Amino acid sequence: MAVIQLQDVEKVYRGKVHALRGVSIEVMDGEIFGLLGPNGAGKSTLVKILMTVIHASKVSGTMLGNPIGNRKTLENVGYLPEHHRFPYYLTGKQVLHHYGALCKVGRKERNSRSSSLLTRLGLAGWENKKVETYSKGMLQRLGIAQALMNNPTLLILDEPTDGVDPVGRREIRDLLAELREEGRAVFLNSHLLSELEMVCDRVAIMVKGRVTMQGTIQSLTVDSQRYEIKIAGEMPAWAKEHCSEVHGNMLVCKGNDPSIVQPILDRLRSENITIVSVNPVRENLEDLFMRAVDNTDSPGAIQ
Amino acid sequence: MQFKALLIDAYRQLSAAKLFWVTVGISALVVVAYGSIGFNAEGVTIGFGAYQIESNQLREGSPWARGLYIGIFSSILVNIWLAWIATVLALISTCSIFPEFVHSGSIELTISKPIGRLKLFFSKYLVSLLFVIMQVAIFCVGIFFCVGLRIGEWNPIIFAAIPIVATFFSYLFAICVLVGIVTRSGITALLITGVFWMLLWTIQTSEAVLNRFVIQQIVDIERFDEGIITATEELEKIKTVSSEDFRISKLEKRIESFQDDSEEASELLAELDMWHTPTSWVLTLSPKTAQTIGLLDRWLSDPDGFDIAAIMNGDMSEFEGEELEEFDPTTRGARERETMRRMRVDYENRPLFYVIGTSLLFEGFILGLASWYFCRKDF
Numbered sequence: 001m002a003v004i005q006l007q008d009v010e011k012v013y014r015g016k017v018h019a020l021r022g023v024s025i026e027v028m029d030g031e032i033f034g035l036l037g038p039n040g041a042g043k044s045t046l047v048k049i050l051m052t053v054i055h056a057s058k059v060s061g062t063m064l065g066n067p068i069g070n071r072k073t074l075e076n077v078g079y080l081p082e083h084h085r086f087p088y089y090l091t092g093k094q095v096l097h098h099y100g101a102l103c104k105v106g107r108k109e110r111n112s113r114s115s116s117l118l119t120r121l122g123l124a125g126w127e128n129k130k131v132e133t134y135s136k137g138m139l140q141r142l143g144i145a146q147a148l149m150n151n152p153t154l155l156i157l158d159e160p161t162d163g164v165d166p167v168g169r170r171e172i173r174d175l176l177a178e179l180r181e182e183g184r185a186v187f188l189n190s191h192l193l194s195e196l197e198m199v200c201d202r203v204a205i206m207v208k209g210r211v212t213m214q215g216t217i218q219s220l221t222v223d224s225q226r227y228e229i230k231i232a233g234e235m236p237a238w239a240k241e242h243c244s245e246v247h248g249n250m251l252v253c254k255g256n257d258p259s260i261v262q263p264i265l266d267r268l269r270s271e272n273i274t275i276v277s278v279n280p281v282r283e284n285l286e287d288l289f290m291r292a293v294d295n296t297d298s299p300g301a302i303q
Numbered sequence: 304m305q306f307k308a309l310l311i312d313a314y315r316q317l318s319a320a321k322l323f324w325v326t327v328g329i330s331a332l333v334v335v336a337y338g339s340i341g342f343n344a345e346g347v348t349i350g351f352g353a354y355q356i357e358s359n360q361l362r363e364g365s366p367w368a369r370g371l372y373i374g375i376f377s378s379i380l381v382n383i384w385l386a387w388i389a390t391v392l393a394l395i396s397t398c399s400i401f402p403e404f405v406h407s408g409s410i411e412l413t414i415s416k417p418i419g420r421l422k423l424f425f426s427k428y429l430v431s432l433l434f435v436i437m438q439v440a441i442f443c444v445g446i447f448f449c450v451g452l453r454i455g456e457w458n459p460i461i462f463a464a465i466p467i468v469a470t471f472f473s474y475l476f477a478i479c480v481l482v483g484i485v486t487r488s489g490i491t492a493l494l495i496t497g498v499f500w501m502l503l504w505t506i507q508t509s510e511a512v513l514n515r516f517v518i519q520q521i522v523d524i525e526r527f528d529e530g531i532i533t534a535t536e537e538l539e540k541i542k543t544v545s546s547e548d549f550r551i552s553k554l555e556k557r558i559e560s561f562q563d564d565s566e567e568a569s570e571l572l573a574e575l576d577m578w579h580t581p582t583s584w585v586l587t588l589s590p591k592t593a594q595t596i597g598l599l600d601r602w603l604s605d606p607d608g609f610d611i612a613a614i615m616n617g618d619m620s621e622f623e624g625e626e627l628e629e630f631d632p633t634t635r636g637a638r639e640r641e642t643m644r645r646m647r648v649d650y651e652n653r654p655l656f657y658v659i660g661t662s663l664l665f666e667g668f669i670l671g672l673a674s675w676y677f678c679r680k681d682f
């Protein structure tokens with residue numbers, strides 16, 4: 001079942017910024033979905049439409065089975081906004097209570113949930129300190145705790161690893177995996193690739209307000225699977241006909257079936273050509289991302 | 304539960320600012336100072352009996368003592384402390400509530416919760432006002448006890464100051480909220496509210512000054528017309544006796560000059576009306592801060608007692624114990640006094656709907672704009 005299903009979302013900001021140009025995505029139950037794209041691609045805009053923070057110019061679709069913009073649905077959605085700011089005069093615990101209460105979570109549950117979440121996110125001992133004394137990484141973790149206060153079935157995180165150190169990022173990644181185990185769907189936005197690659201079940205790549213690719217990392221990279229055979233010495237003339245590409249002293253055979261390279265290897269060996277290496281190659285998310293960005297002639301603002 | 308969360312949040316925000324507690328502290332001092340004034344058989348005591356001012360009129364049990372004590376509250380404490388200094392302090396401490404609320408990064412957190420924007424906006428507005436109301440309420444309880452203990456009058460009308468001051472404050476706060484959510488800056492909101500307040504003051508003062516001149520012309524015209532009537536009567540009387548009396552030409556001249564004066568005054572009146580009418584229309588449409596605060600004076604004043612407001616306006620007649628003269632058209636002082644009296648009557652007879660109703664309509668309009676902006680905005 002899809003927890004988020006969007007068709008043809010458009011957003012034109014006042015001032016004529018066309019931030020979303022017909023976005024359609026689908027997030028399934030119990031998966032971690034990554035929306036990737038360079039800065040300014042429109043990722044936050046899309047998430048804010050889901051959370052009713054901004055009004056779409058055009059939207060159709062559902063979230064948790066209800067139309068987009070339904071307030072009641074939000075009771076079961078956790079949200080961590082990008083660059084969030086908590087009131088400076090609150091302590092960590094008060095933050096959780098405040099936003100929990102706004103989410104209609106009862107006092108008893110707020111009490112038990114806030115202490116367990118603070119422990120879970122490594123903030124134990126800080127609950128009674130003012131948030132103005134928190135570091136960036138701690139604020140980010142508190143933000144995730146805040147998003148979990150209503151025990152959501154869907155968690156929407158906008159740049160959750162923003163400003164978090166590598167150790168913290170790893171912890172967040174593990175937490176996301178745990179949340180998935182608990183049966184929650186996670187939708188996250190990021191312009192940072194390396195960590196997400198490891199945790200996302202499916203990704204969509206957004207560039208300039210359009211989703212250019214969507215699917216599992218496996219399915220998106222399948223086309224790019226190939227074998228690269230490096231040889232020493234002259235490239236034989238027949239190589240061009242039997243391989244997909246030839247670059248200098250490298251032969252490239254597209255496909256993921258090892259049987260396709262066997263006849264080529266046999267022929268190379270029979271002609272006494274030295275084979276330096278045979279590598280199965282597959283694009284990683286970063287290559288995929290770069291390709292998506294390049295295809296749309298974006299300035300490629302990746303950080 | 305959501306309203307309570309916003310209430311608690313507003314309390315935490317305000318109490319995190321020192322100014323809130325400073326205001327509470329000064330408020331308490333004002334109440335203590337008020338309570339330190341007392342009356343005994345010899346006169347007035349100040350500073351819990353530290354100073355004694357002897358007086359025949361202002362002593363325990365006299366109606367003037369009541370007038371003075373209540374008057375200090377309704378004219379000085381309300382007009383100067385509540386409606387001016389405490390209001391400025393309250394505006395300073397509340398001006399940043401809405402800008403903080405809609406600050407990018409924090410508004411997303413709140414607005415993405417299952418609560419409608421309109422409800423959120425008005426809840427936030429109400430809780431902010433509630434703390435101002437609470438401050439006034441505590442102040443009034445203090446005053447109530449002072450009045451009860453000092454002059455033995457347990458007057459619940461004192462608590463009317465709570466809604467009156469809250470209503471007055473809300474006119475200004477609505478502007479502060481509108482500017483605050485549009486500009487997202489507390490300082491800008493505060494400054495523009497200050498300018499708006501001055502503008503209201505200017506409108507109200509202009510109307511009052513023009514109104515005073517209009518009434519003065521009316522009083523003058525009445526006086527001239529009355530003069531014409533008496534002179535004409537006298538003339539008729541003399542004419543029946545003799546048609547060649549030397550007073551006839553004198554009286555005719557007087558009538559002529561009265562007519563000239565009356566015409567002149569009528570022309571001036573027409574000209575003043577040209578200014579007064581649009582000004583009073585503008586006033587009708589705008590919040591009437593001074594008249595709203597003035598309601599308390601209206602409700603608390605004792606018609607037989609002593610009127611501190613009149614004294615503050617320079618009218619010492621009551622204090623001197625002098626009977627008000629009958630309307631005598633010939634003296635300038637009497638005309639002046641009559642003008643003042645009619646002005647007071649004019650303002651005191653303006654209906655509650657005019658004073659508060661139209662002001663609330665204006666406030667509603669401003670809040671409507673602010674909430675519309677808040678609901679439509681892409682944060």
Ligand SMILES: Nc1ncnc2c1ncn2[C@@H]1O[C@H](COP(=O)(O)OP(=O)(O)O)[C@@H](O)[C@H]1O
Pocket residue numbers: 013014015017019037038039040041042043044045046681682
């Ligand atoms: N409130 C706004 N008003 C006008 N333009 C905006 C607003 N918010 C974002 N934009 C524009 O919309 C585009 C997408 O922004 P955003 O959704 O924040 O991208 P991302 O989250 O992918 O970095 C950008 O060009 C940005 O400048």
Ligand SMILES: [Mg+2]
Pocket residue numbers: 040043044045082158159
């Ligand atoms: Mg973003």
